[in-house]
Amino acid sequence: MPVIRVEMWEGRSLEQKRELVEVLSKETARIAGCEVASVYVIIEDIKKENWGAGGQLSSDKYPE
Numbered sequence: 001m002p003v004i005r006v007e008m009w010e011g012r013s014l015e016q017k018r019e020l021v022e023v024l025s026k027e028t029a030r031i032a033g034c035e036v037a038s039v040y041v042i043i044e045d046i047k048k049e050n051w052g053a054g055g056q057l058s059s060d061k062y063p064e
Contacts, residue, residue: 001034001038001039001040002028002029002032002034002038002039002040003039003040003041003042004024004028004039004040004041004042005042005044006020006024006041006042006043006044007044007046008043008044008045008046009045009046009047009048009051009058010045010046010047010048011045012045017043020041020043021041021043024039024041025039025041047059048062
């Protein structure tokens with residue numbers, strides 16, 4: 001049972017998340033040789049203020 005964790009900044013639409021889950025599931029099943037139903041995708045939306053890179057908060061580095 002493959003489990004895929006996706007961490008990304010919040011702001012994607014429900015339709016974008018649906019497509020991401022569909023494509024990741026199908027391709028993982030194809031490559032791993034398993035059923036699509038056995039692939040789990042967990043999406044975690046993270047606020048830019050809770051994500052840091054290069055010594056800076058992403059909310060400071062990439063303001064809306």
